[in-house]
Amino acid sequence: MKKLFVVSGIFFLVAVSCKDAAEGKSEENEQAEAIFPKGQKGPSEFFTGNAYPYGLVAMDSVYTTLAGNVYFEPGARSHWHSHPPGQILIVTGGVGYHQIEGQAKETIKKGDVVQCPPNTKHWHGASKDEGMSHIYIIPNTEKGVVNWMEAVTDEQYLNN
Known part of the structure; x- marks a missing residue:
């Protein structure tokens, strides 16, 4: 059960990261788009x-x-x-x-x-x-x- 929970958590993080990357919404991209503070x-x-x-x-x-x-x-x-x-x-x-x-x-x-x-x-x-x-x-x-x-x-x- 614990193993299933960890695998599910990793899958969720990967899915969210891939979705954000596909939409161009990573924290690094937002920082890169801002020219000035x-x-x-x-x-x-x-x-x-x-x-x-x-x-x-x-x-x-x-x-x-x-x-x-x-x-x-x-x-x-x-x-x-x-x-x-x-x-x-x-x-x-x-x-x-x-x-x-x-x-x-x-x-x-x-x-x-x-x-x-x-x-x-x-x-x-x-x-x-x-x-x-x-x-x-x-x-x-x-x-x-x-x-x-x-x-x-x-x-x-x-x-x-």
């Missing part, structure tokens, strides 16, 4: 849902550029905001949305590059069903970095 959860005064910003290039007077990564869990998004010098987003994983005030919401996915013009009110975040990560680049930081505004409502977020 997750970071700390962003504050609710700037994000709705769970968003994790992580700084990559600190602001200084030599490069005058700020860069980082943000991982958004499904449904998470930034609040409306603008950047005096503008912003560039490079989507590194998943599917999300970007919207400039007064324009239609755009779907963005891994490999997309988004340019947010200077002083333009916009938001970005994950789709409702899938997380999204992007690198943000803010050039010419001597002009300022970010002006945070109100939260994106559920109606705005879900609107096509």
Whole structure:
């Protein structure tokens, strides 16, 4: 009986491992897909849902550029905001949305590059069903970095 229990346990572990490997869901694969550390959860005064910003290039007077990564869990998004010098987003994983005030919401996915013009009110975040990560680049930081505004409502977020 003990031998049967051990054999059954080994069979179960092998079956689960093979299933995860076939689906590409091993812990090593998940780690390999993440380019940067997750970071700390962003504050609710700037994000709705769970968003994790992580700084990559600190602001200084030599490069005058700020860069980082943000991982958004499904449904998470930034609040409306603008950047005096503008912003560039490079989507590194998943599917999300970007919207400039007064324009239609755009779907963005891994490999997309988004340019947010200077002083333009916009938001970005994950789709409702899938997380999204992007690198943000803010050039010419001597002009300022970010002006945070109100939260994106559920109606705005879900609107096509």
